[in-house]
Amino acid sequence: ATGCLPGRHELQGNSLALLEGGRLVHHDAGHPDFLQHKRRLTGRALAMPTLAERLVAIGGMILFSNVSPGAAYAHDPDGFGHVYHRAGSYAPGRKRLEGARALTIGQDAEGEQLMTARFIGEALIERSPPLAILWLGEPDATQHLQPLGSARQLASLRQADANAERVIAAVDVLRNRGDDVLLITCSDHGHQTVSRVVDIEAELIAAGLKDSRESADVVTPTSGTATLIYVHPDRADRIAGIGAFLRSRDWVDRVIGPDELAAVGQAARHGLEFAISLKSDDQPNKFGIRGRSVEARPAAGKADHLGCGQHGGLARYEQMPFLMIEGRGFTAGTVTDVPTSPIDLAPTILAHLDQPATGMDGRALQVARAQ
Template sequence: MGQVDKVVIVVFDGLRPDMIAGRMPVLQAFLGDNLWFRNARSVFPSLTRVCTTSVSTGTWPGRHGIVNNQFHLNGDLGGPLVDTARIDDLVKLTDRAGAIVTSDSLGQRLVVAGRSMMAIHCGSAGSGMLVNHAVRENGQRTFSVHGADATLTPEIVPGILAECGPLPSHDVPKLDVVAYTGRVATEVALAQDQADVTLVWLPEPDTSFHFCGIHSEGADKAMRAADTVFGEILQTVADGPFTSRTAVLALSDHGQIATSAIVDLAGLLRADGFRAGGVPGDDTDILLTGGNMGEMRPITPDPELIADLGRWLMQRDEIGMVFADPETVEGALPCAAVHQTHARSAPLLYVMRSDQTLGPGGLPGIGVYTGGVPLGGGMHGGLNRFEMNTVLGIAVPGGRQRETEDAPASLIDVAPTVLDLLGSSFECEGRVLPIFAPEPEQAEVETLQARSGHFAQRLVRSKIAGRSYLIEGERAEPEAS
């Protein structure tokens, strides 16, 4: 028998912990009254679908295989880009690569334990799939705010529409989407045949950070709306029949930083003689993706080309970090240092340069990127401290209250902790978090450094219980010669 009978997980996509106070009173009170992991961290890249899969599987991307929001597929580099926002692209991964996700999920382990799960997801259709990629085989339920065409369990959609009304508009800020999500959570998921695990994934403040700016009226409205829905969920749990046997987890998947300049990386590469592009073609030798991090994959394996690309990246002021085989690219940090060891992982990863400079509204964290959102909007994906630090608060009957925990934690710890609360175990890469007593082990902080010429970089990790958590990474000042 577990410590609880029900678990409710609420995810605030993109929320920075340092932006809660004064904007989200319900969440602020929840974190203050319960157990707050102040050193919680994302994964790399700190992108939503990568993060989603780490939450659902308890593993790093090097094991679960969703190595980027968009990636070219090793072994089929002449084929189309995998866009993980699209369900069709994910389904095709089964034929192209043998599987969508290469780790067991929380949903799958719940079935083994005789438990049920329902997810309410308001991000992309692909993200909604990745919270429980085997939902149909599991006999579980996932509702997408995009409707029947955006879920693997479309049969549940008509009943929800009948109960909660037509699907909401997707105007930004996504206030209608957030409010509708609250209705589905409180009027359906928590009120009718409640699953053992209910996951509610809110799209805000991520969307408003991207398109309105981190410090904006739109972002503030989005945070207030998400906070209101969280309060409604907490009240429904408190009024329900399982209140004394329910755990509530509140978390975010990543943070965001402001953007200061757009860099045409593909154009710069081509100007210097590299035939780089986003899609395969007769004039493209190197496939790349962008954002504030990205990957580079020579269509034909070529260590010398990778070495040349690595040197080129390190000569650019706009580049913050480079990951590759250090024996091939001098000055690179190994991809294994950020848990990018999957057969799908790119041989060369870059992170655009950022720092802790104060941005709009006096919020720290600003960097350059290759595009994807309006200039000045928020961005994530890299290893900046304010991208990596996440929200993680847990309320458990009989658990620690009004405490903070400084031991490192990450998205990979959510699934094993949930299963442990329900009385089951889960062999994965995450650990069961110290909910009932303080962490007895002292974490060891390590800094990995690499340099080549005038380029230097540093990656900070925190090691505990045999695991290495990613704290932050950045371009560093080279040592004086």
């Protein structure tokens, strides 16, 4: 959405903490109101402009999404474009759309098909904005609930492929009528199989490094196979001990401490002191799919994903999403080993639209390939 790293746009993770009234408060960034809450608290939803804002002068953005509400709304929290989501759809100015104009679907195969059809008919063919985004909830939703390589997980892949095929066919129609389309087909992450679930909060309490489940001295928002650790400024005396404890655990692959956060694109705001990537290995699951990881016990009320798919950390397979680009500036049928990141997508889109990408951390992949 921004082409920037978390330390600059300020959305630190799928789960995070904010200092509110002198107290660390845990938040699920997937909640539909999270970014509006952050705006009320800090004065801004995101600290960097989104593509929706950057493109408003030339026709704007239309997004159809069936992922978490918070993730969808992060593409346009300030209401510059059109966002369609099952939890609520919005026109510019964050004017809520009702009735037939809203996106009333389930997070299931039928909902994905209906959303894809509307995206093609309304966004691509009829309205044709400079930027149109379709963010499918599958196969991610199923992979969190089913073993990787299982029949139901493979069926979700076929479903996603079928919806992508319909979009690709629609893009061919646009090109035949003369539109210069840059088609980007990608995933934002891969998956690991959860081999073990660890209650990090309980471990810190047992070690005397957090007062209790309810205490706000140390907060541990979990993001699947990773966790962020926040320490209240009044308990800075615990930081060194927490770091030493984490580095001694057999469920940790990497501890990124306060002095290293900037190197991974994070920033020590609101008491953030550590980012942890949990233990992983290259062993296969029962269906032969390689890559297993420890999962941090989810927040109360959420189920763990033992034996199923998860992501969030720095293990091999969760960092192996695919990226395919077709259009001007890219040679058909070629494969490149140039390292890429999701933050490269926004500047790549802006380069195609001949718009500046001022202030972005990513770079246009047209330029990267040329170099």
